Amino acid sequence: MLKAESISVMRNGQAVLDNASVDIRPGCLHVILGPNGAGKTSLLKALTGLTRVDSGRVLLHGEKVQSYSISERSLLMSVLLQEQSLDFPFKVRDVVSMGAYPVNATLLQMDSVVQQAMAALEIEHLAERNYTALSGGEKQRTHVARLLVQTTADTRYVLLDEPLKAIDLKHQVALMQQFRAMANQGKAVLLVLHDLTLAAQFADSITLMDKGRIIKTGSVEQVMQPDILSTVFQTPINATQAMGHTLFFVHSI
């Protein structure tokens, strides 16, 4: 289990994370929701061991996450950050193959894994294209494919910060199904999302954040109540049921 115990992170004298606790359990699809600047990215980065916490601790299988070596961590967790800054014209296939770095596999095995990952994101036709010439959504799909290559049977945790950013509807749904399948295989999946309806449709557990604090954490039904959401997002949000799903909408417009 990946666990944050009352962690706080300060930046320039301000708490970007304030006494946050969260359990990331295997077999579960966790979603973090919250307005901009709520501390979602800070929480995700603290969980990966990327940022040091000023108080509290992050535990990976009961031990401090930083006590694991960099390569051990890269085998246990695959992480996609929100900001991707690649300015060099690599071929799409080469970018996807970068996910293979921590994985111990033969070239031939990796070739088929890379091919599968590109097929899953439907970017095979872009394989020989230059990454820098792609659209925003195609770039994002390339990076998600890279994350799939890094994610092997040994990977226990899969964490993505706004993975659906710039991606079209069809591929958003396909990706969410992919994450759902990973959770069903026993991995712990953590996503930072902005789409309330997709979150409600796919998540097992929701963590709602605001101003560096965790407002509420629990099942979709417990957390995603229109009055709580309206307060946190400072927007009149309402919900309705249709075909067995809960849809969220803004009712002032």
Added chain:
Amino acid sequence: MSNQRMKIGLWISAWVLLPMLMLVSLLNGSAVLSLSDIWEGSDLSRRILYELRLPRVLLVMLSGGLLAIAGAVVQALFRNPLADPGLIGVSGGAALAAVAWQVVASAALGSGIWVSAGTPLAAFAGGMLVTFFVIRIARNTSGISALTLLLTGIAINAIAGAGIAGLKYLSDSMTLRQVTFWLMGNVQGASWWAVLMLLLISVIFVPVLIRHAVRLNLLLLGEQQALLLGVDVEKTQRRLVLITALMVGAVVSMVGLIGFVGLVVPHLVRLMNGPDNRFLLPMSFLLGALLLLLADLVARIIAAPAELPIGLITALIGGPVFLFMIAYQQRGRGAC
């Protein structure tokens, strides 16, 4: 697959061109020799060959190779194709330290083995100091800023230039003359000892750099993302900064300031085969050797029997290429 054929084609043409150019370079110059002079020439022509031209050809090739591969590595470390040991001030720092050592040491110790042996060490220390300093200044939370990087380079080059000018003013006329020629890129006094030194550095450290190629590719994704993929970012950066500073420092101390090789050569290789460091690093070394050899040949025959400094030729070619690169980058940005 066409990519693969391109790579093989480039390798073969480089390996064919290099010995041909070496031969042309050995035979041409203020005294033109013929092929037969190599094995049955007069005493004079043999001395020209083995004491003047061969060490010079080797020194030029090794310098070009080392400058080019160091440039390619620095560009990956800074995640910017415009980074170059010369532009960001590393060569300037190395030169200042080397000149300072020469002036101070020759005043204090006269002209002994200590003065010449200490010069590469001083250049290495100066280059390394500047590299760490530049990284410290240019790094912010989102990585290393290209603008800050180049501005820091301008500032450091100005400081180094002022320092060197001051030292020249203080030095006696003999040292002054040496320093002036050396700063413009001087390969005339090529000695076997200099060749041996650069050869040693190449044999030991070029393979180390090439072994880091995949890690450098991952670093281009950003430092944090590289870390999450299992790259020990700090260790990699520290090690590569040390090696490139050593390479640039050694080359600067042996042949002076030769600009633009570290910038233009990796750029050409990227144009031909993309940014993959697994190919970029070895090919830059090879092409750097080839192009500097060509520049040296031009420097020797264009105004024969007089010789131009090699740094002049590389600046004459490299300057316009650099301008073209900047213009090209701007155009790419303007096109949304």
